[in-house]
Amino acid sequence: MLNQTILNATHRALGARMVDFGGWDMPINYGSQIDEHHAVRRDAGMFDVSHMTIVDVRGPRVREFLRHLLANNVDKLKVSGKALYSCMLNEQGGVIDDLIVYFIDESFFRVVVNASTRDKDLDWMARQGSRFGVTLTERRDYAMVAVQGPKARERVHGLLSAEGATRAAKLGKFVAADVDGLFVARTGYTGEDGYEIMVPEAEAVSFWSKLVAAGVKPCGLGARDTLRLEAGMNLYGQDMDETVSPWEAALAWTIALEPAERDFIGRAALVAQKSDGAAREMIGLVLDDKGVLRHGQRVITDKGDGEILSGSFSPTLGKSIAFARVPAGAADGALAVDIRGKALPVRAVKFPFVRDGQPCAGI
Amino acid sequence: MSEIPGDLKFLKSHEWARVEDNGHITVGISDHAQAALGDLVYVELPGVGDNVQAGNGAAVVESVKAASDVYSPVSGTIVAVNDKLADAPETINGDAYGDGWLFVVKPSDSSEMDALLTPDDYAEMIENEEH
Numbered sequence: 001m002l003n004q005t006i007l008n009a010t011h012r013a014l015g016a017r018m019v020d021f022g023g024w025d026m027p028i029n030y031g032s033q034i035d036e037h038h039a040v041r042r043d044a045g046m047f048d049v050s051h052m053t054i055v056d057v058r059g060p061r062v063r064e065f066l067r068h069l070l071a072n073n074v075d076k077l078k079v080s081g082k083a084l085y086s087c088m089l090n091e092q093g094g095v096i097d098d099l100i101v102y103f104i105d106e107s108f109f110r111v112v113v114n115a116s117t118r119d120k121d122l123d124w125m126a127r128q129g130s131r132f133g134v135t136l137t138e139r140r141d142y143a144m145v146a147v148q149g150p151k152a153r154e155r156v157h158g159l160l161s162a163e164g165a166t167r168a169a170k171l172g173k174f175v176a177a178d179v180d181g182l183f184v185a186r187t188g189y190t191g192e193d194g195y196e197i198m199v200p201e202a203e204a205v206s207f208w209s210k211l212v213a214a215g216v217k218p219c220g221l222g223a224r225d226t227l228r229l230e231a232g233m234n235l236y237g238q239d240m241d242e243t244v245s246p247w248e249a250a251l252a253w254t255i256a257l258e259p260a261e262r263d264f265i266g267r268a269a270l271v272a273q274k275s276d277g278a279a280r281e282m283i284g285l286v287l288d289d290k291g292v293l294r295h296g297q298r299v300i301t302d303k304g305d306g307e308i309l310s311g312s313f314s315p316t317l318g319k320s321i322a323f324a325r326v327p328a329g330a331a332d333g334a335l336a337v338d339i340r341g342k343a344l345p346v347r348a349v350k351f352p353f354v355r356d357g358q359p360c361a362g363i
Numbered sequence: 364m365s366e367i368p369g370d371l372k373f374l375k376s377h378e379w380a381r382v383e384d385n386g387h388i389t390v391g392i393s394d395h396a397q398a399a400l401g402d403l404v405y406v407e408l409p410g411v412g413d414n415v416q417a418g419n420g421a422a423v424v425e426s427v428k429a430a431s432d433v434y435s436p437v438s439g440t441i442v443a444v445n446d447k448l449a450d451a452p453e454t455i456n457g458d459a460y461g462d463g464w465l466f467v468v469k470p471s472d473s474s475e476m477d478a479l480l481t482p483d484d485y486a487e488m489i490e491n492e493e494h
Binding site: 029032034035092226291292312313315 | 398401402406407418423425427430449456479
């Protein structure tokens with residue numbers, strides 16, 4: 001039996017095609033997935049992301065705990081509501097999960113982890129947290145809706161109280177606040193502006209319907225995947241997992257080695273790997289020929305084979321793009337991808353591929 | 364789901380086939396198949412003059428979500444392909460049984476068509492698939 005979000009019947013009534021997504025019965029698309037993608041790039045779209053796992057972490061030593069648990073440094077979080085993206089690593093430096101952590105106050109941080117990794121994440125956090133005396137509370141009483149696109153914020157503001165709209169409008173990027181009983185975070189997974197909004201379950205269906213009425217297009221997880229890939233954002237399980245370090249997953253920017261005395265889990269392994277040099281790296285690829293790069297395809301390089309991680313057709317660019325993991329330095333030589341026995345040439349490019357609705361330079 | 368035209372026959376793998384007046388067989392994918400694949404973005408067609416075998420892959424259709432082989436319902440020689448799909452693969456999403464046709468085969472043994480499903484049998488098969 002698949003898990004269902006509180007919006008399940010709403011999706012079905014809208015004609016969604018439903019799929020098993022990590023044990024959850026979720027909409028992959030409602031109509032054309034490409035139309036949904038463009039709605040987010042050009043106007044406003046929304047996603048039910050209630051399957052994700054919200055965990056409230058409380059206790060007097062919660063900051064100290066997270067300083068130890070995460071590869072990024074929560075000491076960057078000084079103002080209430082500020083958010084940080086981080087990996088949670090094992091001792092070998094492999095990625096257990098990627099997550100967002102919000103600082104609420106010195107005894108309360110809120111963490112959002114992936115749905116498919118829920119059980120192992122909660123186990124790991126509980127095990128590591130016991131000596132810091134923190135309590136973990138999963139917030140299944142919240143649904144979560146991501147409203148994304150250049151018009152997303154103003155559409156949401158129209159549904160808030162006057163005071164709430166003013167407060168939301170002042171939120172900086174990667175900051176959240178309690179607004180009208182909602183937890184409104186200016187974050188996302190599409191490369192567009194917008195909010196991820198936690199809404200009490202009892203109000204979620206009505207909130208979703210008001211957003212539809214305000215002209216926000218319901219979008220499925222298919223569009224969410226092409227949007228985040230264009231935006232250069234990793235997907236856990238596809239682009240990194242416990243056998244891959246952040247160095248090898250283009251996530252060096254999320255590793256805080258300074259200050260040197262912060263002893264976080266995986267630190268020793270990361271430092272060793274940095275001094276030896278990582279054997280593999282994650283790069284962006286563009287296929288100018290016709291065809292679609294897909295997960296698992298072989299990448300042929302001068303330094304040996306690599307593989308496609310996330311790969312898809314990019315609706316904004318009209319051609320295929322991908323992340324690939326290849327031997328270090330391979331991106332300087334010629335690259336090709338084996339698609340059904342044919343070696344098609346591909347170009348290594350910097351990512352994101354698309355930002356704020358526009359193709360990035362060199363793509 | 365659009366109506367299935369009565370002059371078509373189907374493979375279980377969701378290809379349709381129509382016998383034209385000259386005995387050639389036009390092939391495409393069903394409306395059910397295009398809906399399951401979602402937005403099509405690329406079509407790889409055989410070459411005119413290629414020989415194809417019944418039940419073997421003759422074309423590939425790729426949507427944003429997945430790549431899917433298209434099997435030829437009959438053995439024979441390719442006599443026409445729908446070149447317009449190169450620039451407009453979404454035609455298959457809009458008109459799977461009409462302008463979204465993929466290729467035409469001149470069959471070497473037209474009795475192979477007898478093994479295909481009738482529209483009613485195919486409709487029943489996809490009905491059962493969904494339950």
